Amino acid sequence: MRDEPAVDAAAEIHPAAAAEGAREYRINELAEAAEVPVRTLRYYQERKLLPPPRREGRIGLYSEDHLARLRVIGNLLERGHTLEGIRELLSAWEQGHDVAAVLGLEKTVTEPWSTETPVTMSLDELAELFPGEVHPEAVEQAVALGHIEIHGDQVTHWSSRQLESTVAIVRAGVPLTEVLAISERLQRSVDELADMFVTVIMKHVVGPLNASDLADQELTDLTDTLAQIRPGAELAVEAGFAKAMERRVRQEIDRVFGGLAATHRDPEEPQA
Known part of the structure; x- marks a missing residue:
């Protein structure tokens, strides 16, 4: 994954009129140079990620700025950013912000709050962990809660720690259906806690700030x-x-x- 080039290239992406003698591209040439389909370029333009080309009659001509911007978009997509997030980052840069500073803030806000290790096993192995407890209703409930994902005959649990704790509670005598019901109620409670913390932080830390003036x-x-x-x-x-x-x-x-x-x-x- 190309992490650093995304920030380095950002220093070269400010939209500007093509300099005299600089290379210009028709849309199919730009798509080939950027290694993306033409339909993707058109979509980026619709989403305001890519500035419109310079017009020469009915022909649109794109500059090296457009190519650099496309490479930045590709790098940010590889880093896990959404297109909407990328649009906001590029907008912040165009307002004069250092993209590295913006990315640092974005990383602090969005990086996982805990490091969990997923664990993958077969459906039979899952059933062995909970003898007599893994029936279709329980599996469906676990999927709905986001605890597991099923791909064919393979099951991936999002957290080895939570799986181990669930196994321990069930082996102590609590039915799996009860554990899942508690988990659902717990999720609602922690969602409320998260809402309270975010509300307070937005009010007293982020709220007073104007992003465009930062x-x-x-x-x-x-x-x-x-x-x-x-x-x-x-x-x-x-x-x-x-x-x-x-x-x-x-x-x-x-x-x-x-x-x-x-x-x-x-x-x-x-x-x-």
């Missing part, structure tokens, strides 16, 4: 700020859940042992 140093500062906030948000959720579990388990233990104490209390013993 200097490159401000973009860098914002990137650093978001990077600092990130572990705090993760810790708050993790610590809060741990504390809630500790409190709830203690309540349940007190209830169980309190009931046992009441059962075995001496009838002659005075009530507290």
Whole structure:
């Protein structure tokens, strides 16, 4: 994957009138040079990713700027950016921002918040992990929740850690259907938590800023700020859940042992 050239080439993509004597391309020539289909070039123009060509009668002529821009688009696609995201990045660059600074902010905001290792196995191997539990309804529910993807007779679970924890809970005696139901409710809860954090960050950190007026140093500062906030948000959720579990388990233990104490209390013993 060509990561760095995407940023390097961005320094050469500002749309400009073709310099006298510079190479110009008809659309089929540009497509060949950029190694993309003509229909893709037309689509990029429709999406405002590629500026219109210089017109000479009915013929459209494209410059080296267009070719460089197409190479940047290709590099950014390889990095996993969507076309809409690329359009916004190019727009930011055209407003005078350093694309490296914009990409740094984008990377901080969009990179995964946890590194999970997917695990692939056959349907038979999955059934062996949950004896008697893997029926069509459970599989369909797991797919709907995004836990697994099925390709032919192969199953890919998105997280080896979550799979291991699910196996442990089921082997402890909790039915798989119950675990999946809890997972669905948990997903709704963490979605609400994420919404709250994003709302607060947008209001107090990002909101007051005007993206069109941001200097490159401000973009860098914002990137650093978001990077600092990130572990705090993760810790708050993790610590809060741990504390809630500790409190709830203690309540349940007190209830169980309190009931046992009441059962075995001496009838002659005075009530507290």
